Structure formats: C-alpha cells, structure tokens
Amino acid sequence: MRTLTCPVPGADLALTVVEAAAPGPVVLIRTPYGRQNHFAEAEGWARRGFPCVIGDVRGRFGSTGDFEPYRHEEADGAAVVDWIVRQPFCDGQVLPVGGSYAAHCAITAALARQDKVRGVIAAVPALGLGATIREPGGAARLACRVGWWSEHGDTRLPRAPRDTRELAKRVPVSDIHPKSPGWQRLWTAPRRDSALWNEMKDTRLPLLAVGGLADPFAADTVDLARTWGGPARLLMGPWGHELDTRQALGHKIGKAYLDWVHALDRLRGHKELIAVTDEGDWRVMTAPQTRFELAVERAGFVADPDRPYPDHRGHNYAILRTSLPQGEIHGPLTVELNAKADCADADWFAHGWLDDTYLGHGVRRIRDGATKFTVDCPPAGAKATANAVLTIEISGHNWPRHARNPHTGQDPFTATELLPSTRTVLAATAVLPWAPEGADAVRAEEIAA
Template identity: 40%
Template sequence: MTLSTEAVAGLATDVHLPDGDGPFPAVLVRTPYDRRRHRAELRGWARRGFAALAQDVRGRYASPGEWRPYENEAADGAATVRWIRRQAWSDGRLVAAGGSYAAHCALVLGTRPDARPDAVIAAVPALGAAETAREPSGPERLWTRAAWWAAHGDRPDSDEDALDKSLAADPALLTHLPLTGLPERLGRSLPSWPGLWRRHGRGRLLADAERAGMPLLAVGGHHDHFTEDTVALWRRWGGPSARLLLGPWGHGLVSRPGPDARPAHRLDLGGLYARWARRALAGDLAPGHHGAIALGDSPWWLPAGTEGAPHAPDLRLLRGPRFTADPARPVRSGDLTVPADGPPDRCLLVTPPLPRPLDVVGPVRVHLRATADTPSADWAARLVALTPKGTAERLAVGIVRRERPAGARTEFTVDLGRLARRLAAGTRLRLEIAGHHFPAHARNPHTGDDPVTAVRLLASRREVDPAGVVLRLPVLTARPAPTDPAKEILR
C-alpha cells in the first residue's frame, strides 16, 4: 500500500492506494478536522481494496483559501471527484463518506449531476448551518455551536478545548449579553459567529435527498444531537436503497457509548462500512429502506422503523403548576438536581414506579395546556428516569418557542426526540416543564428581542394545567423481534 499527499483541486489530499495494479473503487472523506487524523481509516479501506482519500476542506489545515463553513463543499467536492475519476488507478466508482461536518460534505455531492458519487455513507450528519444552530421552532443550540465555533471557527486549525479553557477562566462566560459578543470574551476574532444566527433556511439538503440517485448508509446514535436529522435523512432518501444504523452512542458513535450500551452494541463499523460499500457499488443491495436500531439497556437490535404504540402513563403533580421562568436563574441543562426549596422554577410531575419493564421505541411527545405572561416564551420539557438504584438519568429533552398574546392559555405539543430504551421495573419517570434549558439552549429574554442580540432579561410567570399534561411514550406491546444489524445493513 502507498500513501501520498497531493494537491487535488488545489486542496491538500492524502491518497492511500491498495497493493496491486488496480483499477480500484475509491472512497473520499472531506474534512475540516485535519485529514491526517484519517490515515488509519484510509489504511483500513486500502486493505479492503479501495483507493482511499482524505482531504482538508478549503481554508483548513494544509488547504489554502478562506474557511467558510457549509459554503464551498459542493463545488470543491465535485472538482475532487472529477479528478479522482480521471486517475489511472480509479475504476470510476466512488463512495463519498464522512461523519458530522464530513457527512455534510459527502451528502452535498449527491446534488451535483456532474460529479455524483455512486454511494454515500453519512454518519451523525450535520445537515447545514441552520439545522445545527437551531431547533425547528427556533430555540438556539447555544452550547454545541459555541463549542464548535470556539474550536474551529475562523481559523485554519482547531483547538478542541477552547470553550472549556475559557469557561475555566470565566464560568459565567455564556451568561454575558449579548451572545454576539462571545468572540471578544473568548479573546479572538470570530467574524462568522454573528452570521451563523442570521441563517434560518432549513431543509434544503433533505429536499435534495428526495431526488438522490444512489444508495445511502446513515449512521447515528440515540445520544447524539443530530439523531432526528439522521432518521429524517434516511426516511426521505430517494435513492434505490437506504440503510439506517442507530445505536446507543453519542456523537463519537462506538467510541462514545451511552450508559445504556451493552456488549451486543459494540460493532466494527469500519468493516461494516466496507462490506456495505462493496454491495452498494455492485448493485447487490435490496431496494427500499431498511436497517437496525439498538434497544438500549437490552441485548437486542430491532429492525429500523420499529415503533411502539402510544401510551400515556399516569402523571402526578409534585410541585410548581405555577412557576417563574427567570433567565437570570435558568434551569440548567447539565444539572438533574431539583431545588427542594424556594420559589419553583419549573413544573414537576412524576409517574408511579413501573410495574414491569417497558420497551420504549420511537418519538416521545408531551402535550401541554399552559400560560405565559410574556408574548415570547420557550417551553422546555425534560424526561428523567429515576432508577430503582437511586440514580437520575436524562432520557429525552425537547424545547419549543411560542409567540402568543400574554396571558393566553394555549395547547401545544413538545417533541422530545426519539427513544429506544428498555426501562427497568421500578423506574419512575420525572417530567420537568421549564422556561429554559441553559446553556444547551440560549435563554429567551422574554422581551421579544432576538436572544442572540438581546441585552435585557425579564422574568416570565408561567402556569401549567396539570390535567392538560399528557406524556406520550411509544411502547412495544409485545416482546421485540430482534435482528442482526449486519444482516439488515447488507440485505
């Protein structure tokens, strides 16, 4: 096997060729996170007979130019694909692959009729700037975007711990207003930071996915912040086949297992990717949408698309049908403890202990009937498992922004994302309804101003009708029929 570094379309590219004369199918990874970190991955592809390439995107690491996230990837990727297909070692077939931002780079190639890949592997895909910055109803994903921009924004290299180091020096870093002033508090220039929050267009990549003409392998984790995007991509993919692999993992997939991961959920993703790519390029995949999802806290994998029937457990009010959502003292996203005294800052409800294990598979929703005394109000719902061992574990979170006349009682639904989890007998479920989920999400200032540019905060009085709170869990009514994830991916 040989490794060389080339200037491909003017961008630094590692090319790892297998032994032998070829020609070979190719795998392309385009990344802003340093192509050299992929050399072991390239060797793995090459051992399996693929010409493997990793490229620094424009303006990052060894590639020249200006780094503008999400702006140049379709054109630069297409130029790279055309170069690959002109090489003597290329048999013309190409798989675009990557995780997170690199998955975005792979996916946008599907929109280029002049340089489309023959197959796409998209792991924990970051679909676009607007999708990564906000929830569908508007609340800003502050923590993840601040951490990403501090680490990678407006610089040719990365400092993965930039935000953590700044928080160590100033623990109140993210509470200072306005949020557009964050670069000054970080101590460096971030000219693209304000522009991130001006992007509101969502769904373009998903719309393009409906017209895709090649197979897809979408991989995600139940504990990843892009889980819903991964599933939506799989559902809407218009190519001849689409496969979904969803495990009890975080954004780092098998390297970041969640607390509900079990030995059966440890997979050789690299080997599975290569086997899928071979079948995809040979046209040997069955048509349609298939895949596997792991059932956390169990040894099982289930066929993708498995969902339970709606079940509404009994909820008992603990405290706080009337509470104050004060952005100066917001409910913290990383703290599962609940204040036992003082004025309530959230509404708390709890179920009785589960009489038997419960397999929850599918989207979780909370229906509310509630009132806010400010026209703009965020409503955050957090579901927590109180285990028989005495521990508390976050299961799901959702947040919506509502614009309604002050004091108007309204009914609405908060989507908490997807669960695939076995809950042990004796577990109690605690549902928290609050006005903030900070710093995971920016604080609604309740003034009607944009939370990113606001400089003034107001408290908001809330009232929740306990009789109007309905938690809907998708519960399997029969013992799940397990499957083999490799069988589902490679069928």
C-alpha cells in the same frame, strides 16, 4: 500514501491518497479537522480493496483559500469527485463518507455528482450552519457552538480549547465572538437549506445514516434517513457525537460501514434499527404511538434567566409522572402540553427519564401565545420493567446547552435584557412509540440486509 492537490476556483485543496492493491470504488472523506486524523481509517479501507482519498476542506490545514463553514462544500466536493474519477486508482465510482461536518461534505458531494457516486455514508450529521445552531423546535444551541467557534471559527488551524462557561454567560450572545464574521452569520442562518433537503427527496442513491441517541443531531439523523429518496438504512445506537460504537455493536463503526458497502447491489427500500440497551439489543424502529396521561406533580414554576435550569434546580421546572407497564420504547417520543406563560415568546423544554435512565430532551419555542402544543423529542431506545416510572421535567431554559430566551420577543443573539417568566402546566400526555418487550428484535448486522 501520497499528498496531492485538487485546484478549484479560489483554492488548492490538499488531498492524501491511499491506494488499494487494484483500482476500485474510491472512498472520499473531506474534513475541516485535519486529514491526518483519518490516515488509519484510509489504510483500513485500502486493505479491504477500496482506495481512499482524504481531503482538507477549503481554508483548513493544508488547503488554501478562506474557511467559511459549509459555504463551498458542495462545489468543492463535486470538483474533488471529478478529480478522483480521472485517476487510475478509481474504477469510475466514488463512495463519499463522513461524520459530523464531514457528513455534510459527503452528502453534498454525492448529490452534486450522482452519476459518479455509488452510495453515501453519513454519521452524526451536522447538516449546515442553521442545523448546528437551531434545534428542530426552534431554540438556539449555545455551549457546543461557543466551543466550536472558539476552537475552529475563522481560522486555518484549530486554536487551543477554552473553558467556554464564562463565555456563555456574556450578554448579548453576539458579544461572545464579536470580531468573528462567521459567528454573526451562524445566528442568521436558516434552520435548513431547503434546496439541499429537496435534493435528498429526489435522489436514488443508497444511504447509510448512523446516529447516536445521545447526539445533539439525533433528530436530524432520523429526518435525513426518512427524507432520503433512495434505499436508506438508519442505525441509531446509545452513542454520543464521538460515536463510540463498541457499546451495543461491540466493534468500531467501520465494520458496519464495510458490511453496508458490500450489500449495495441488493439494498432496497428503507430500514431503521434502534438499540434499546447498551448490550446490543436491537429493534426495528417502528412501534404504535401509545398515549400515557401524565400526572402534574408540580405545575407552576418561574423560568428565570439568572437562575436557569438545569444549572440551578429549584422551583424552576414542572414535574410530570406516570407509571408504565412492561414494554419498550422504540423511537421519537412526544409530550403534549396544555400550559401557559406570561410572555409571548417562550421556550418549553421537556426532559425525560425512565426511572434513573435519561431518555433525552426536546424543545418547542412558542411565539403566538398558544396554550396547547407538542414538544417533539429525539428518538429513545429503552426497556421498561412493570411499573417503571416515566418522569418529564418541563423547564423554560436548558443552560448552558442552549441560549437563554429573554422572554421579551427579542432574538437571544442580540438581547441585552433577560426577564423571568412565570409558567404553569395544566395537563400533559406522553406519546411513546411503545412495543411489547422483545417485539421486532433484530441483529445489528441486518442493517446491510
């Protein structure tokens, strides 16, 4: 294990090299969370014939320069790839690998140096400033972003974790971290980097995307795999952002990574697998879209920023239900709503349960007064027994996970006045990726087929 540096304009990037017994494709991991946390992973790759280089991103831990999240990762990652292929332990090919922020580092480095990259692995990907703050449906995440910026924003070394609940109550949201330039940039960042996503469409590199059904970036993980132009494999399990894959896989994620790498020469096309239980029941993530009409059991509610759902549970959400036949859910679901609000700017959250099992939530921000619209939810994997009850709760807030919509048309970031909004759900339909029980059963190992 050796510590080296890679000079780039404005910074020296700290790298740790773990060599294998012979030159080979080099696994590259670039992280803002301290390369020392990946030493065991690097040694595992090296024991299996893959030299590994772990790097601190610019401005973090051992790397000099200023830490500006996501700003320099494409150029810096490309420079590190160029450095690696000149080293005697490299056979001329690089395998960028990473999770969360490091997934963005892996993807941007791979796309910038496609002629030197063998494939890329991205797990629970946080694909840029805008993707971390904005849900696909438009609402702004709050609690996780307050926590991240309290610990990591504008600093070389992490600060001590803080209880962010009181911070999240501050109005306006801009005052949570008023002296942080990064906090201000975060809230104005576009939801997606269009240039990056266009590059994804055009690439022919192989991709392994790994996501968690309980991860905030589950929908982005699916979109990444479906947008990717090269051979793509998607593995969606019952995991959160920490990616504890002992559920459903029965082992750590590294084994799946290694199986995929060994299969690179024979990978073709796209394949998507999803777990429908914690015990390892896997399915192909394709199923016919089936409509289930929802009974409106509670239609009217008030979305009050002073008593936001689910921190307060009273008459601040609508209740929709239906019974399902025996079968399975294999992917993203949608809720079609006919509903009205007394304000022109409204967030509509849909939280789903199958009996007592939480399926997840989606959100749609409506700014034009539309009364008929859809709320797209991330993928879910579940088995339904005969007459299982699907419950959808519709709310105007999801606090503190998301910033409270002020219902005035102002951006939640700068709004100082938060007003209640009266809502009514008139009719609703759940559109589920529905399959007969046991249909399209596969083994998780087929992700490498």
